[in-house]
Amino acid sequence: MAFFKRKVQFNDDLGFGSAPVIKNQRVLNTDGTPNIERTGLPWFKFDDTYTRLVTMSWTRFFMIILIAYLIVNTIFAVAYNIIGIENLDGAKGTTLRDQFFDAFFFSAQTISTVGYGHISPQGFITSVLAAFESMLGLLAFALATGLLYGRFSRPTSKVSFSKKMVVAPYQNHTGLMCRLVNLRKNSLIDVEAQMYMTFNETVDGKLKRSFYPLQLERSKISMLSLNWTLVHPINEDSPIFEKSLAELTLAEVEIFVILTAFDDTFAQTIHTRTSYQDEDIEWNAKFKIMHYHNEAGKMVMDYSLFDRTEKVVIG
Amino acid sequence: MAFFKRKVQFNDDLGFGSAPVIKNQRVLNTDGTPNIERTGLPWFKFDDTYTRLVTMSWTRFFMIILIAYLIVNTIFAVAYNIIGIENLDGAKGTTLRDQFFDAFFFSAQTISTVGYGHISPQGFITSVLAAFESMLGLLAFALATGLLYGRFSRPTSKVSFSKKMVVAPYQNHTGLMCRLVNLRKNSLIDVEAQMYMTFNETVDGKLKRSFYPLQLERSKISMLSLNWTLVHPINEDSPIFEKSLAELTLAEVEIFVILTAFDDTFAQTIHTRTSYQDEDIEWNAKFKIMHYHNEAGKMVMDYSLFDRTEKVVIG
């Protein structure tokens, strides 16, 4: 017995297979990444390291740079001491601790190419090491520049999805709606949205995971200026027509929203996704209007109302 | 009563809703950005800050860098003085003012990694701070590089739209025309244009804002070499057929021109937009021809004639 009406057959385009989903294990995380654990990969992959450095938070990124700076300088400080601290002309430390820090600060001055010169390298091996370290400093700098620019120029999620979906009156029936907004000042053009639903259903006596598209009343706008409410009309053609929240919960429903747009400030196509589970759907509610004309006649958009909903009575 | 003939129904693809527009409140600014005020957002957003730094004018950008440089050096100068100016070997200042500037210039030499060394850090805490500052200098440099490259590589508006639209004779009727030109030497290919009109009209007794496309005699050219005049033929199929300027003004008409092109110097797709209001339309005028063959037979394009129009008598 198929749980939902099968109006449009849909293949599993997300590549998750048809194994049924266990409670509270979403297919996609709310940030649109697949909810998958990965094993069996080499523990260090340069490319993945780069991707991680580019996508991590700014705080973490700066912490890692700071720690790397400390570690590299410590290694060089130890090396300069092993070669002989007497080769660092101007280093005045007499205890081991002071000699370590003399070498540490000399290293920092070398790798950052600041090179005050009150401590300077003497002797062949120390000079070679210092010459190598300053070259390394240049490369590290180049690396940092590349990483920073990589972080900047990456098309980050400029689009925010409402935390909840609502089921609100729509034409003669109701509609399943989510809202989205552009948090940046740049313009998004040729914005396209798709909505999909996945749930467990019994087909030929076997519980499996099915995927269906949810038709949108409008799936494309040419410019995202204010906000945009995506509406899936819950009419006879909808797979969730006349379904209750309890039924959706039982079937482990998850709804995907996929968005494509062109960012004309950076000439980049952006893709962004989110997913909603049954507990994210608010029934008999609608989104508060978040734009109005002010006294001067100018359109005002109040972002603080973005996630606000209000109850409605559905006929 | 619908004000204009409804030949082609058009949905509000710009997401501005259907509230009527109040006098002189354009929907789009002439630079193509939406005329919207935004509230309710956090006052600082890193990503938006980046976008702003990349899109602001060069003068403002350099002023901000200069001011940031002064502020950061002031903060470090104060810090070096708090730790103790005696830790800056070579600093000769005896008054508080001179000591501040000694520390200030030492800070500048450190953060820029110039490090002359006539002032150099002594003692643990000062050395740590200087090592940290030089690392910060590297990162600030990397940041500046990223911002500068971001500014360069951004697909800026290479296309200029004429300040005015004209209504000139076209075939048996008239045409609503605007002209555009590529201000750069690079080539724009696969250039596509669209024209839309928005105005207030009374539908079912309610004043609302409507959007209509305006058909173009030609909407695509394969290469923008000289200039291009967009022509909307004002014939029976046009929503502004037999409308007067007064009627357009009353309906708060606004005309959008949207352009897409491929810039083959930088391999980027560029989008650019503008909008015209009723006061930007010049009736019974045409654009002056801005290209000619010189005596050697070579095509010459005179950009100073770009916005020039001349009166014509219409039938």
Next chain:
Amino acid sequence: MAFFKRKVQFNDDLGFGSAPVIKNQRVLNTDGTPNIERTGLPWFKFDDTYTRLVTMSWTRFFMIILIAYLIVNTIFAVAYNIIGIENLDGAKGTTLRDQFFDAFFFSAQTISTVGYGHISPQGFITSVLAAFESMLGLLAFALATGLLYGRFSRPTSKVSFSKKMVVAPYQNHTGLMCRLVNLRKNSLIDVEAQMYMTFNETVDGKLKRSFYPLQLERSKISMLSLNWTLVHPINEDSPIFEKSLAELTLAEVEIFVILTAFDDTFAQTIHTRTSYQDEDIEWNAKFKIMHYHNEAGKMVMDYSLFDRTEKVVIG
């Protein structure tokens, strides 16, 4: 009387209008840029300056950087001397000439942030200027980085067109052919070509410039591995069917070849163009085959044969 058979009407998609062309004034240069002189523009435009710096030859680029370095250091050297050379501690010059060079080299050490420190700034104004100059050095460096990366990452013309077109036997008739080759090791995918012809013809008693597409036997290949010969079959459907070279010359014929491809090393779409005039067409010749299997069975591609043709007798 129309000069050529008008099988396919073609609009002037290159935006050059319909004025007839005077002898030896090509519409496109061989590098694909429009052959247009531009006047009436402001003499300095930042964006165009950037484009020029990114597209000029490497020799010229490095010369400009060297000259800018000399000029900036000269200006600062003069400024340091005006403030007072005694503020540069360590400068030993006694003659005006030596003092200028002391300041010049101090400036070079400051702007490049090398800062040896054997000459160091003293006094408030000199220190301020040196602090400002080192900041400028950082920015100049950032600028140079941006320009260099801009030069690298720009999708340069990786595709070379043969210098000549040939008219060679093709099926039962002849074909107008040009050859193209990828000079780089990267792969070009989804390669598409178009051929157009423009010439003067008399329409309704008036000499005008017409544009026609020339059908290609094949206009798309999925990968450009070796070389590709574009063939326009000169059959009954061709506008140059049974035309002689003299007739083409009289009509000021120019043939455009436009190529689009995707470069998968840099994930960029590239566009490239060239144009041929009547004197670039070699009749009764064909291109020498430039690839063969060597003794080990491996495919070898000999680029030195790229522009080589050999005479053929056309039936």
Next chain:
Amino acid sequence: MAFFKRKVQFNDDLGFGSAPVIKNQRVLNTDGTPNIERTGLPWFKFDDTYTRLVTMSWTRFFMIILIAYLIVNTIFAVAYNIIGIENLDGAKGTTLRDQFFDAFFFSAQTISTVGYGHISPQGFITSVLAAFESMLGLLAFALATGLLYGRFSRPTSKVSFSKKMVVAPYQNHTGLMCRLVNLRKNSLIDVEAQMYMTFNETVDGKLKRSFYPLQLERSKISMLSLNWTLVHPINEDSPIFEKSLAELTLAEVEIFVILTAFDDTFAQTIHTRTSYQDEDIEWNAKFKIMHYHNEAGKMVMDYSLFDRTEKVVIG
């Protein structure tokens, strides 16, 4: 006699011509590059050098930078010695060897802009050379930054193809399958695959190379989350229906797999290809399933199973 059933004629879109292939000379290498030797090109091409520097391995890249650093410093060291080592104030070397290294380390300190200053330039010519070298240092740094960022931002092969193809049961017949997986954490969207086959066949008594597409059971998925098995059903419509491995080997079969996807972390379209020869096909085997739900219900993907196959008995 045509060797294979000619269900769909296919043109040679890869531009390799129709010469038959000699044993073990693949058309494409496994990394998707054409297996071609190139001669007749100028030995040095700047653009190709850049491409090579960006695409080579990290180890080789850093070795080249290190060697270039050594060579440049050696050249400058020789130059400083020719001008006269006495112009390097602070250089204490008395033997030729020591004087060379003094100049070498001074050069390293100048080009890296570390400039300690314990060795400093004196005299006009040495100062000019040092000023020039520090400018060169800045440019070299800029170059390194550009190269490093070029390496990072390049869309590298994130997709791995299985080493072997398998012929496994599929519906009522068998299927020719290969598997692919995304090795990175980023998401690949709008993933499209194509499969082609090339082999020697005798047409009109002449041995030539033919190209055929192999239809895929599914050629597009909207997101590559886990792994994806491409299946070419070997049914009546397949050119390899009822062919044995021996027949494929005789015909020098080579199978191409071409993949296109959009990487939404870097907003780039990526293309990747591979090729399989007859010895890469495993008959009567299938790929081991590499994902499962762990005890917490979470999807786990084990990459170590990626290339594992298991024997199956085909009906």
